[in-house]
Amino acid sequence: xxxxxxxxxxxxxxxxxxxxxxxxxxxxxxxxxxxxxxxxxxxxxxxxxxxxxxxxxxxxxxxxxxxxxxxxxxxxxxxxxxxx
Amino acid sequence: xxxxxxxxxxxxxxxxxxxxxxxxxxxxxxxxxxxxxxxxxxxxxxxxxxxxxxxxxxxxxxxxxxxxxxxxxxxxxxxxxxxxxxxxxxxxxxxxxxxxxxxxxxxxxxxxxxxxxxxxxxxxxxxxxxxxxxxxxxxxxxxxxxxxxxxxxxxxxxxxxxxxxxxxxxxxxxxxxxxxxxxxxxxxxxxxxxxxxxxxxxxxxxxxxxxxxxxxxxxxxxxxxxxxxxxxxxxxxxxxxxxxxxxxxxxxxxxxxxxxxxxxxxxxxxxxxxxxxxxxxxxxxxxxxxxxxxxxxxxxxxxxxxxxxxxxxxxxxxxxxxxxxxxxxxxxxxxxxxxxxxxxxxxxxxxxxxxxxxxxxxxxxxxxxxxxxxxxxxxxxxxxxxxxxxxxxxxxxxxxxxxxxxxxxxxxxxxxxxxxxx
Numbered sequence: 001x002x003x004x005x006x007x008x009x010x011x012x013x014x015x016x017x018x019x020x021x022x023x024x025x026x027x028x029x030x031x032x033x034x035x036x037x038x039x040x041x042x043x044x045x046x047x048x049x050x051x052x053x054x055x056x057x058x059x060x061x062x063x064x065x066x067x068x069x070x071x072x073x074x075x076x077x078x079x080x081x082x083x084x
Numbered sequence: 085x086x087x088x089x090x091x092x093x094x095x096x097x098x099x100x101x102x103x104x105x106x107x108x109x110x111x112x113x114x115x116x117x118x119x120x121x122x123x124x125x126x127x128x129x130x131x132x133x134x135x136x137x138x139x140x141x142x143x144x145x146x147x148x149x150x151x152x153x154x155x156x157x158x159x160x161x162x163x164x165x166x167x168x169x170x171x172x173x174x175x176x177x178x179x180x181x182x183x184x185x186x187x188x189x190x191x192x193x194x195x196x197x198x199x200x201x202x203x204x205x206x207x208x209x210x211x212x213x214x215x216x217x218x219x220x221x222x223x224x225x226x227x228x229x230x231x232x233x234x235x236x237x238x239x240x241x242x243x244x245x246x247x248x249x250x251x252x253x254x255x256x257x258x259x260x261x262x263x264x265x266x267x268x269x270x271x272x273x274x275x276x277x278x279x280x281x282x283x284x285x286x287x288x289x290x291x292x293x294x295x296x297x298x299x300x301x302x303x304x305x306x307x308x309x310x311x312x313x314x315x316x317x318x319x320x321x322x323x324x325x326x327x328x329x330x331x332x333x334x335x336x337x338x339x340x341x342x343x344x345x346x347x348x349x350x351x352x353x354x355x356x357x358x359x360x361x362x363x364x365x366x367x368x369x370x371x372x373x374x375x376x377x378x379x380x381x382x383x384x385x386x387x388x389x390x391x392x393x394x395x396x397x398x399x400x401x402x403x404x405x406x407x408x409x410x411x412x413x414x415x416x417x418x419x420x421x422x423x424x425x426x427x428x429x430x431x432x433x434x435x436x437x438x439x440x441x442x443x444x445x446x447x448x449x450x451x452x453x454x455x456x457x458x459x460x461x462x463x464x465x466x467x468x469x470x471x472x473x474x475x476x477x478x479x480x481x482x483x484x485x486x487x488x489x490x491x492x493x494x495x496x497x498x499x500x501x502x503x504x505x506x
Contacts, residue, residue, distance in 0.1 A: 016151045046154070046219050
């Protein structure tokens with residue numbers, strides 16, 4: 001899976017949780033889940049669970065803590081997929 | 085100075101009607117919401133019939149966002165939110181989309197438990213070492229105050245947002261707690277109500293106590309028989325009722341329609357002393373609760389037009405009628421009209437009091453007494469106290485001024501409220 005495909009899949013997953021449509025439409029690697037997309041911090045847990053299901057990976061708690069923006073999420077997904 | 089308290093909005097999610105129009109039609113015409121329940125049969129319950137509200141996914145989507153519905157599995161919150169939002173809109177109130185909470189408005193919305201199906205889901209996950217997969221909403225769905233928390237957020241309420249719990253008295257208690265708060269000037273309006281989950285995991289413990297009927301599995305609509313000699317236990321039910329209580333001044337100021345006034349009431353307990361136990365009411369306490377409610381409302385027992393009973397369709401119905409008769413000091417033909425909604429919805433447990441209060445207020449506003457069903461064979465212990473004509477089995481259209489309503493619950497707790505036509 002290339003980076004663009006991963007971003008498309010990631011966007012699909014976070015879409016139900018976002019509260020800033022404009023920032024979502026202009027999403028880049030620098031987009032922060034809470035600051036830019038106004039996602040309720042409690043929902044980050046749900047996003048992690050959805051990512052695990054969609055990519056069939058396990059995300060550890062310490063990875064979860066780092067996953068605050070798109071860039072970090074992409075990196076962690078990439079590593080997890082490579083280690084599968 | 086004490087404020088007068090009126091009812092300006094109603095909402096209901098009942099087994100025989102979701103929404104005021106359908107519910108009103110059903111209670112006037114004795115239409116039952118009790119049906120055979122395939123899940124209870126599969127699980128080999130003694131009682132395989134129930135009163136469960138019928139709610140379509142389309143209706144649900146009017147009250148909850150797609151995100152809220154992800155992994156949502158709490159029927160009590162579902163019923164409570166629908167009834168509560170309906171009551172709010174029925175009162176002509178807007179949903180507060182401001183950044184500022186509505187400091188003058190709150191909710192006291194009771195329940196016996198919350199999200200039992202969600203709890204069950206969670207337990208399976210926990211035991212399979214998947215605690216982290218519970219998701220972020222498991223707490224909100226299973227905390228007792230989930231229903232008031234959901235409502236508070238949807239309406240932007242800034243006054244008290246709380247859930248009360250007192251078994252089958254819960255709904256009547258929530259109304260009285262809201263009444264006191266408005267009367268004392270601490271809130272302008274309170275969304276009062278109560279709800280109860282549906283399903284086997286709620287009803288099982290009652291089935292195990294043999295307090296539900298097992299004799300009507302093939303004829304569900306005849307199963308709930310309050311005041312009947314052949315009453316053989318209650319039919320489990322669920323649902324929610326909601327009432328917007330408001331101080332009179334605020335209601336008049338915004339030109340709201342007023343359904344009825346609440347004059348007063350009383351909450352007490354028999355302390356599980358005398359013949360009172362965890363599961364049976366102390367009759368002295370029941371009578372005291374009724375007489376206190378009458379005194380505190382400033383009315384005379386002789387002026388009461390009708391009673392909305394608790395009357396669950398167990399062997400205790402005769403004792404309840406006796407308690408009413410003693411407390412009001414009225415009997416025979418002089419006794420007020422009395423009816424029980426449970427004959428057509430079953431016993432909606434923590435939701436019962438508020439659903440029955442909605443029915444009571446509709447009777448006052450529209451001038452009718454809904455018929456009792458399934459009591460052609462009235463219990464002789466009841467007809468020994470009051471005249472048969474006091475237990476209408478057909479719809480009566482009549483201007484009514486005062487209706488008194490009581491609910492009783494496990495723990496030997498009682499609640500009684502007096503409604504007056506406005």
